[in-house]
Amino acid sequence: MYLNANNISYAYKKNKPILKNLSISIPDNKVIGLMGDSGSGKSTLCKVISGYIKNYTGTVTLDNNLIETKDFYPIQLIFQHPEKTMNPKWKMHKVLSESWNPPQELMDTFGLKDNWLGRWPNELSGGELQRFSILRALNPKTKFIIADEISTMLDAVTQVQIWDALLDYCKQNKIGILAVSHDKELLEVIADDILLFNEINKL
Amino acid sequence: MENDLLTVQNVSISFTQYVQGLQQHILKVISDLSLSVKEGEVVAILGSSGSGKSLLAHAILGILPENGQCDGTISFKGEVLTQEKKEELRGEHICLIPQSVNFLDPLMKVREQAIGDVKDEEKEKALKHQKEIFEKYGLAEEVGDMYPFELSGGMARKVLLSTALLSDPELVVADEPTPGLDQASVNETINDIKRLAQEGKGVLLITHEIDVALKTADRIAIFYSGYVIEINKAENFNDVNKLLHPYTKSLIEALPRNGFKLTSGVQPLEEVDGCPYFENCPIRSDICQNNKPDLIDHNGIMIRCHNFDKEVN
Numbered sequence: 001m002y003l004n005a006n007n008i009s010y011a012y013k014k015n016k017p018i019l020k021n022l023s024i025s026i027p028d029n030k031v032i033g034l035m036g037d038s039g040s041g042k043s044t045l046c047k048v049i050s051g052y053i054k055n056y057t058g059t060v061t062l063d064n065n066l067i068e069t070k071d072f073y074p075i076q077l078i079f080q081h082p083e084k085t086m087n088p089k090w091k092m093h094k095v096l097s098e099s100w101n102p103p104q105e106l107m108d109t110f111g112l113k114d115n116w117l118g119r120w121p122n123e124l125s126g127g128e129l130q131r132f133s134i135l136r137a138l139n140p141k142t143k144f145i146i147a148d149e150i151s152t153m154l155d156a157v158t159q160v161q162i163w164d165a166l167l168d169y170c171k172q173n174k175i176g177i178l179a180v181s182h183d184k185e186l187l188e189v190i191a192d193d194i195l196l197f198n199e200i201n202k203l
Numbered sequence: 204m205e206n207d208l209l210t211v212q213n214v215s216i217s218f219t220q221y222v223q224g225l226q227q228h229i230l231k232v233i234s235d236l237s238l239s240v241k242e243g244e245v246v247a248i249l250g251s252s253g254s255g256k257s258l259l260a261h262a263i264l265g266i267l268p269e270n271g272q273c274d275g276t277i278s279f280k281g282e283v284l285t286q287e288k289k290e291e292l293r294g295e296h297i298c299l300i301p302q303s304v305n306f307l308d309p310l311m312k313v314r315e316q317a318i319g320d321v322k323d324e325e326k327e328k329a330l331k332h333q334k335e336i337f338e339k340y341g342l343a344e345e346v347g348d349m350y351p352f353e354l355s356g357g358m359a360r361k362v363l364l365s366t367a368l369l370s371d372p373e374l375v376v377a378d379e380p381t382p383g384l385d386q387a388s389v390n391e392t393i394n395d396i397k398r399l400a401q402e403g404k405g406v407l408l409i410t411h412e413i414d415v416a417l418k419t420a421d422r423i424a425i426f427y428s429g430y431v432i433e434i435n436k437a438e439n440f441n442d443v444n445k446l447l448h449p450y451t452k453s454l455i456e457a458l459p460r461n462g463f464k465l466t467s468g469v470q471p472l473e474e475v476d477g478c479p480y481f482e483n484c485p486i487r488s489d490i491c492q493n494n495k496p497d498l499i500d501h502n503g504i505m506i507r508c509h510n511f512d513k514e515v516n
């Protein structure tokens with residue numbers, strides 16, 4: 001399966017285009033790395049592809065089919081700051097089960113401890129929360145993962161643990177990944193190809 | 204110590220949580236923590252996510268949440284800091300570059316936030332300085348008129364950094380100043396940190412980016428699960444064999460360029476009797492399970508481990 005974004009253009013404010021005629025293609029068996037200057041529009045592109053921004057021009061397709069928005073969105077975005085995407089009034093078991101109920105085996109693979117489930121989001125560290133947000137995104141209906149700086153806030157040991165588990169799961173389940181990062185050395189290890197944002201954005 | 208700017212001695216931080224109804228639960232997140240920063244020195248803190256780095260920063264600035272309790276002593280230039288004293292020094296003598304971009308005021312344009320509270324007669328100078336700093340970090344002039352929600356991740360971080368550089372403190376506590384910044388801005392940050400130290404200021408630099416620590420710091424402290432487990436010279440981090448604690452080694456070996464080596468296991472969530480690294484440690488022995496190692500001085504390197512290799516260094 002291929003995820004294609006074709007000729008995407010978008011502006012938050014009139015006269016100030018951020019994305020222009022941008023196209024990108026991601027196969028389900030690869031990890032595509034994306035690097036670029038701060039403020040250039042990488043996160044904006046991630047939000048377009050994963051359905052958070054809707055009023056863009058161009059198309060986002062899976063094997064040339066437009067995506068049904070009323071069903072579960074098969075392209076899942078994972079952010080840099082997990083705390084911003086969790087309801088602070090929900091305990092972690094609810095945060096997770098809102099998406100799905102992962103099997104125990106997968107919980108273990110991602111190093112999720114049972115007693116974390118009874119905690120509130122603000123009682124866990126960034127690294128602990130990021131494990132939840134990744135597992136939450138790995139719903140069986142997910143076909144692609146958009147990973148926007150998901151390990152920048154983590155220590156090097158946790159970074160390896162998280163990428164190791166994520167890459168392994170995605171390979172087995174034929175899930176493609178777009179990985180945005182400023183860390184060239186990281187992308188060289190995890191990605192099959194690395195794209196430069198300024199080269200694909202036709203501003 | 205004589206020229207210590209900041210001294211942290213045997214600091215512990217715990218939270219009171221209410222489990223069910225009135226049942227209290229004390230959660231200890233930092234234990235027996237000691238470190239110091241001298242004038243003109245950069246001390247970096249590296250460590251596991253959730254090990255208490257930000258909470259230490261907040262304790263120094265006196266901004267822990269209400270249910271947080273801080274024991275031990277924190278001194279600035281030899282004077283023990285009370286809550287009142289911390290409030291007096293904050294922003295002027297001691298400055299925080301916060302980790303969370305939530306510290307930006309959502310309703311205030313970023314130019315105003317960057318220059319902070321200044322007297323009318325100093326405003327012009329501050330604005331000029333702000334313009335220079337924004338330019339240096341590649342923030343366009345119109346960014347000054349934006350509100351925080353209009354900023355990208357990296358732009359927000361640059362604004363937080365500018366705020367601290369615009370005031371003229373004696374001690375800067377920088378909590379993750381560089382994540383998500385492009386290389387040019389990371390290099391600017393590195394130069395600014397070095398410049399602060401050259402001017403005789405002290406910098407406590409909390410970071411996950413080992414390169415930034417290596418390029419700026421004199422000493423690097425490693426945190427794990429609320430403990431300082433090692434404080435070593437920055438240069439020793441270029442050679443894994445000169446590092447003493449097994450966690451420190453695994454942190455360096457996990458870097459992409461050093462092989463991206465996987466070490467399993469997470470830090471304990473609750474206080475344990477023995478060494479906090481016991482569960483994941485490759486060199487543990489019986490004594491480690493129930494006896495907590497002290498932080499000891501081994502030829503000038505501080506180490507908290509029963510079984511480290513005494514032949515090293």
Ligand SMILES: Nc1ncnc2c1ncn2[C@@H]1O[C@H](COP(=O)(O)OP(=O)(O)OP(=O)(O)O)[C@@H](O)[C@H]1O
Nearest residue numbers: 012038039040041042043044353354355356357358
């Ligand atoms: N909600 C918004 N309203 C107006 N402008 C915005 C908004 N969000 C982002 N922008 C602008 O869009 C541009 C691109 O932002 P984006 O977050 O996509 O950048 P980025 O490439 O992800 O940067 P970084 O590497 O710093 O995260 C920036 O100039 C930013 O100021």
Ligand SMILES: Nc1ncnc2c1ncn2[C@@H]1O[C@H](COP(=O)(O)OP(=O)(O)OP(=O)(O)O)[C@@H](O)[C@H]1O
Nearest residue numbers: 123124125126127218232252253254255256257258
């Ligand atoms: N208000 C609170 N109540 C209870 N526990 C808390 C509270 N704030 C933080 N903690 C816990 O204290 C520990 C240390 O948190 P801290 O934010 O200092 O970690 P950190 O070392 O800065 O991590 P990171 O590298 O992810 O930023 C974490 O396990 C966290 O879950």
Ligand SMILES: [Mg+2]
Nearest residue numbers: 042043355356
């Ligand atoms: Mg971004």
Ligand SMILES: [Mg+2]
Nearest residue numbers: 256257258302
């Ligand atoms: Mg922190």
